Amino acid sequence: MRFDAVPIAADGVEDFFATAPFVTRVRRTFDAPPEEVWRVVSGDRMWSWLPSVWGCRYPLDITPTPGTVRDFQMYIHSWMVFAQHEQIIHFDAPRVMRYTALDATLPVFGSWCEEYRVVPEPEPGKATVDWTLACAPRYLTNIPGSRFLIRPVAAILQPVFWFGLGGLARELPVRGPQRTG
Numbered sequence: 304m305r306f307d308a309v310p311i312a313a314d315g316v317e318d319f320f321a322t323a324p325f326v327t328r329v330r331r332t333f334d335a336p337p338e339e340v341w342r343v344v345s346g347d348r349m350w351s352w353l354p355s356v357w358g359c360r361y362p363l364d365i366t367p368t369p370g371t372v373r374d375f376q377m378y379i380h381s382w383m384v385f386a387q388h389e390q391i392i393h394f395d396a397p398r399v400m401r402y403t404a405l406d407a408t409l410p411v412f413g414s415w416c417e418e419y420r421v422v423p424e425p426e427p428g429k430a431t432v433d434w435t436l437a438c439a440p441r442y443l444t445n446i447p448g449s450r451f452l453i454r455p456v457a458a459i460l461q462p463v464f465w466f467g468l469g470g471l472a473r474e475l476p477v478r479g480p481q482r483t484g
Contacts, residue, residue, distance in 0.1 A: 305388070305406040309439070311416040313369070313392040316401055319416055323437035324453040327461045330433050331468045335475045337423045337430040341397035343474040344419045344432060347373075352470035355379065359389070367394050372405065385409055397421060413441035434468060 311319045320326060333340050343349060345367055351358035357376040365371060369391055377385040387407035394400050404415035420433040443449045 305386075305408055306410040306441075307406050308387070308404040308412055309414040310390065310405055311392070311403040311414055313401070316392070316416055316418065319414065319439075320418075320435055320437050322450075323414070323416075323439050324443065324450040325438040325440065325457045326435065326454070327457040327464055328433070328435050329461060329464045329468050330431060331465060331471075332424060332429055332431040333472055333475065334429055335472075336428050337421050338397050339475055340430040340432060340471070341421045343471050344421060345394075345396065345400055346474075348474050349471075350375075350467070352473045353467055367391055367400070369394055373402075383408075387412070387415070392416075393418075411440050411442070412438060414439040432468065432471065434464075436464070 347359050350356045355378045360374045371391045373389050375387050375389055379385050388405040389402040390405050391402045399420050401418045415438050418435045422431045
């Protein structure tokens with residue numbers, strides 16, 4: 304069973320990021336060129352390094368473009384899998400990807416939108432990911448002042464998200480001398 308989300312239109316993302324009750328921004332630099340970092344960010348392995356995340360499933364044999372719908376899946380418990388259909392609303396390889404949720408298996412997310420920016424660093428072979436996650440929970444947004452109650456939760460979770468995003472390094476090609484044996 305899936306619950307419809309309230310998708311964010313491509314031209315409404317900036318406004319949603321400014322007004323959503325839950326917004327967090329994470330910035331993390333990786334020891335890899337932007338193209339390699341982009342390959343992970345836009346691929347089906349994004350977030351799969353976390354213990355319960357299976358990753359994103361794209362339709363077979365396609366290159367992501369605006370309009371592409373992928374399926375994000377996460378194992379929560381033996382009887383519960385969280386999944387949401389995500390539609391790409393902006394795709395500018397290898398720099399920016401934005402997507403919004405179309406539906407989810409849990410009824411709590413009214414609107415959901417994320418942006419990933421891969422920025423080359425001045426030092427060759429390094430890139431930074433700027434990630435923004437914004438959410439408007441379905442039922443809480445109807446309560447006056449809820450935005451002011453939810454925003455601190457985003458601030459508390461930001462270090463957790465920063466740590467989680469760091470796992471992206473596991474998906475990057477290994478650099479430097481290799482041990483054998």
